[in-house]
Amino acid sequence: MLFPDSFKVSTPSDREIRVIRDFDARRRLVFDAFTKPELVRRWLLGPPGWTMPSCEIDLRVGGAYRYVWRSEQDGSQMALGGVFREITPVERLVATEKFDDAWYPGEALDTTVFVETGAITRTTITILYESQEARDTARRSGMEYGMAAGYERLEKLLPTLTGEPT
Amino acid sequence: MSELAEPFSMSQPAVSRHLKVLERAGLISSGSDAQRRPRKLEARPLAEATEWLEAYRKYWEASFARLDSLLSELKATEKKRKRVAPKKR
Numbered sequence: 001m002l003f004p005d006s007f008k009v010s011t012p013s014d015r016e017i018r019v020i021r022d023f024d025a026r027r028r029l030v031f032d033a034f035t036k037p038e039l040v041r042r043w044l045l046g047p048p049g050w051t052m053p054s055c056e057i058d059l060r061v062g063g064a065y066r067y068v069w070r071s072e073q074d075g076s077q078m079a080l081g082g083v084f085r086e087i088t089p090v091e092r093l094v095a096t097e098k099f100d101d102a103w104y105p106g107e108a109l110d111t112t113v114f115v116e117t118g119a120i121t122r123t124t125i126t127i128l129y130e131s132q133e134a135r136d137t138a139r140r141s142g143m144e145y146g147m148a149a150g151y152e153r154l155e156k157l158l159p160t161l162t163g164e165p166t
Numbered sequence: 167m168s169e170l171a172e173p174f175s176m177s178q179p180a181v182s183r184h185l186k187v188l189e190r191a192g193l194i195s196s197g198s199d200a201q202r203r204p205r206k207l208e209a210r211p212l213a214e215a216t217e218w219l220e221a222y223r224k225y226w227e228a229s230f231a232r233l234d235s236l237l238s239e240l241k242a243t244e245k246k247r248k249r250v251a252p253k254k255r
Contacts, residue, residue, distance in 0.1 A: 007230065009223050017222075021230050025237040029244075033236055043232035047225065139222065 006122070014132040017139070019125045027114040027121040031090040034112060034123075035059050040067070049073050061087055065095065082107070090114060097127070104137035106130030170205065 006022035023030050033039045037055040045052055046069040054068035066081035079100040086094035093112040109128045114121050129135035171181040185205060188194045196203045 007223070007227060009219060009226065019226055021226070023230075023234065023237055025241060029237055029240050033233055033240070039236065039240075042236045043229055045229070045232065048228075 011135075012126070015129050015135055017127045017129075017135065021123050023121045023123060024119065025121055026119060027090050027116040030114055030121040030123060034093070034114075045069070046078070050078075058084075059087060060084065082110070085109075104129070104134040106134055108134070108138070 006020065008018075008020040010018045010020075012018050033043065035057060037057050040057070041052045041055045044055075044067065050069045050071050052067060053070050054066070057063075057065040059065075061084055063084050064081060065084070066079060068077060068079045070077050080097060081100070082096035082098055084093065084095045086092065091114055093110070095110050096107045097110050098107045107130065111126045111128070113124045113126075115124075116122075127135075129138060168178065170185070171178050174181060176184075185194065185196075189196060189205075193208055194205045195208055196205050
């Protein structure tokens with residue numbers, strides 16, 4: 001079952017971007033999908049045509065994580081990493097984030113909160129940038145990034161993912 | 167100014183403050199002729215902001231749709247495992 005109606009993107013302050021989405025699963029599973037490398041690699045793929053050849057997550061306070069994406073078309077790479085600041089299993093994650101060749105100044109701080117109601121898990125991701133300028137620069141490039149992700153290609157991609165064994 | 171304030175139940179100074187904020191944000195500009203200062207809507211930054219948000223939404227929507235599929239697969243696997251697990255006692 002899909003819950004696209006719950007999906008919201010907002011800018012709660014000058015320096016933040018917030019993404020909210022409900023998932024039809026217990027938060028234990030959603031938390032796993034956000035923190036186990038073999039699961040993250042299944043969905044956080046970047047735009048169509050990109051893959052995630054490497055995903056490392058050292059899930060402890062002070063532990064590092066690093067995601068690497070690669071364009072199948074031209075082989076270009078993009079990497080994002082950071083350090084966990086706070087971990088409350090299945091409930092809350094706080095981590096720094098910075099792209100390797102960051103096009104905006106400073107690190108950002110990600111706070112991800114999982115709230116379970118019945119069998120539904122509401123996931124709220126808040127990204128706090130160092131300045132409004134950093135957020136707006138990240139936003140602008142996010143636009144180009146997102147533009148590549150057309151619905152048409154997504155629809156082609158989805159059937160190949162459902163029911164496929166790991 | 168009075169023309170702009172007319173449709174709102176707001177004092178003229180309040181409307182003036184709102185206009186100043188919009189102008190500082192680059193969303194309107196003011197011209198001037200003898201008696202009036204007509205405001206012009208600067209549509210481009212607004213369009214850019216909306217476009218960005220739309221593209222950002224699409225990116226996350228695509229990722230979350232994959233996550234939906236993954237989660238239903240994980241749930242199915244768990245159920246199967248429970249069914250297959252040998253009963254104790």
